[in-house]
Amino acid sequence: MSGPNTDYDPVEVSTLQPEQVEAAREAALAAIAAAGDLDELKSARLEHAGDRSPLALANREIGALPPQARKEAGQRVGQARGAVGQALARRQAELEAEHEERMLADETVDVTLPTDRQPTGARHPITTGSELIADIFVAMGWEVAEGPVVEAEWLNFDALNLGPDHPARTMQDTFWTDPGDDHLVLRTHTSPVQARTMLDREPPIYVVCPGRVFRTDEYDATHSPVFHQVEGLAVDEGITMAHLKGTLDHFATAMFGEGITTRFRPSYFPFTEPSAEVDLVCFVCRGATTVDGQTCRTCKGEGWIEWGGCGVVNPRVLRACGVDTDRYTGFAFGMGIDRTLMFRQGITDMRDLFEGDVRFTTTFGNEL
Structure with missing residues (x-):
């Protein structure tokens, strides 16, 4: 091989x-x-x-x-x-x-920068609206007065010339506490704050009283058993309806813009005499009753929107609170804060203000 x-x-x-x-x-x-x-x-x-x-x-x-x-x-x-x-x-x-x-x-992280991991919150429009109204009157030289929501029957009714037989005292309008012998109610308006103010101090008095009130109303798009009012009281020498009209015109302008005024329609309230319903010039059509040739939906073609009640303080109320009616006169007014915000912000359902949905609240931010 x-x-x-x-x-x-x-x-x-x-x-x-x-x-x-x-x-x-x-x-x-x-x-x-x-x-x-x-x-x-x-x-x-x-x-x-x-x-x-x-x-x-x-x-x-x-x-x-x-x-x-x-x-x-x-x-x-x-x-x-x-x-x-x-x-x-x-x-x-x-x-x-x-x-x-x-x-x-x-990927460097600056730990000194503010974080947005927590979503930005917002204040409730009722809170900011109440503060806005208070600021308007404080700028006029008025004071803000507050009182308890559980109120004495005498301050809620008797001191305000609401007699024992007045229908507002019944269970149809008022929440009474138990036992009934305590004569305590959930206040039906913020007028008791005005009575407390007149009892505690001497005129001149210029106070505005925003707060929560309670009535046995149905809960729907325009009514609630819990709602908010702002009431004003002025007691001084020489107070007339003209002072009331000027005050409310200024209030309306501050809330709804230039050119918005008020008008009075005769009415009746036990705690004022004479009394009037306050109407507001429609802030959408500005009293023209139409918008783009169509009937204004906001005022329904009336040109005016009902806003609240007012009048010259009844002398009986002044005397019940120890005010000298020979020397002093006064005026008072009351409007719903919820209703005012619904007008101002275009809110169509009052229940949105009370149901606690943060998506509704955050649209308002921290200021109105």
């Missing part, structure tokens, strides 16, 4: 020729150096160091060479693949370091 032919010198496979291996090496190193991020480096690795890369294919061809040619070809291909592997490792480390630096810069 003959031995191997050691004198045979075959022609090398083309991929194993020195110039081909060097060209593949240089192309790989250039692609690695040009990679701008980790994704580009991954593409370069697959193309120049993967299983189908030129150097990997050349390495497979080494086995086809005779023994005397394998050593040199193996060294040449191995050195090229080693250089490519080292270049990949270096570039990988560089790009990872750059990536971490960018992440630290992009």
